[in-house]
Amino acid sequence: MSATLHRLGASxxxxxxxMLALTAHDMNLVNQTILxxxxxDIPLIPELAGHLIAGGGKRMRPMLTLASARLLDYSGTRHHRLAAAVEFIHTATLLHDDVVDSSDLRRGRRTANIIWGNPASVLVGDFLFSRSFELMVEDGSLKVLKILSNASAVIAEGEVNQLTAVRRIDLDEQRYLDIIGAKTAALFAAACRIAAVVAERPEAEEASLDAxxxxxxxxxxxxDDALDYVSDAGTMGKDAGDDFREGKVTLPIILAHARADAEGRRFWKDAVEGRRDSDADFAEAVARIRDTRALDDTLARARHYGQRAVDAIGPFAGxxxxDAMVEAVEFAIARAY
Known part of the structure; x- marks a missing residue:
């Protein structure tokens, strides 16, 4: 496979x-650890956690730990527990996010907070965070502990940053990138980096996997943010327009607002501040995003970052x-097409 992104629209x-085939055996062991x-002894904890963990997620983050270990020809077993720790961190943040966002759907199913309530979701999220740190401590590497604990803190900072940016039409692109770099990319980076630590590889290889x-x-x-304007619950596991109605200012809105005339800027200000949130308003938002090419340019930026990801592992042996890690990047971007 070429070390360049797949040309979308090709056969x-x-x-x-x-990636699933590459990591299947290891993922079975990771899933055993997760379960x-x-x-x-408190029945609500496994019941609620199991609802989310069994909800059909792709386990992208722990798979990245396992694939990175394979890339480095690591033959040990430490990465199994650490991949489980990564998944627990991710699952805990999802539980907390759904409470913050008052979400109804997650991967096409009712969210835990809708079924069991917000207090239970928050507390079980805390339980899963604790389990992740138990696994890190059992691994015995202070470096791994530092990487994953720092990622956990950065994720929380990103979520708080996003919370304070809700319904702020003045949010700029740099702050938006700071938010997604923290709340999403930090755990992707840590999941890959820890494989180089357990494989005892040089700092340069750690940095490459982090990148x-x-x-x-x-x-x-x-x-994901682009799909809010082009997808549906069957594809995304949430309703199209959820971000729009919650007043989340993502890159499609940032670009569309910046390119709008006076009438368009008024529309976006009213929409973000919660005064234009009907189905008709969402349809108008989609049209304005398309007319200003904001969606195209959001996806162009996604391809740019995807190419940077592919380039980062260029020095590793084929x-x-x-190949699976390159195609995982291509898959992430092709979801919008």
Missing amino acids: RTPSLDP ARMQS YGRNLGVAFQLV GAAK
Whole structure:
């Protein structure tokens, strides 16, 4: 496979299948750890955690830990527990996010907070965070602990930054990138980097895997934010327009607002501040985003970050692991087409 992004629209559709095949055996062991560590004498904890964990997610982040370990020819087993720790961090943040966002759907299913309530969702999220740190401590590497604990703190900072930016039409592109770099890309980066630590590889290889994960994470979130204006619940697992109605200012809105005339800027200000949130208003928002090419340019930026991810692992030897990691980038971007 070429170390350049797949030309979207060509006959072959990028897939996660190579990544799934590459990591299938290891993921079975990771899933065993996840199931064992989410157990508790308090029945609500495994019930609620299991609802989200069994909800059909692709396990992208732990798969990246496993694929990165394969890329480095690591033959040990430490990465299994650490991949489970990565998934627990991610799952805990999802539980907390759904409470903050008052979400109704997650991956096409009712969210835990809708079924069990906000207090239970927050507390089970805390439980999963604790389990992730138990796994890190058991690994015994202070460096791994530092990487994953720092990622956890950065994710929380990103979520708070996003919360304070809700319904702010003056949000600029740099702050938006700071937010998604923290709330999404930080864990992608850490998930990849820890594989180099357990494989005892040089700092330069750590940095390369960090860059791969970080750029993939930014591309992934850019596409997610674009899909809010072109997708549906069947594709995204949430309703189209959720971000719009919640007043989240993402890159499609930032670009459309910047390119709008006076009437368009008034529309966006009213929409972001919650005064234009009907189905008709959302349809108008989609039209304005398309007319200003804001959607095209959001996806162009996603391709840019995707190429940076591919370039970051360029120095590593070719093979099934590298091919799967390249195609994972292509898949992340092709979801919007």
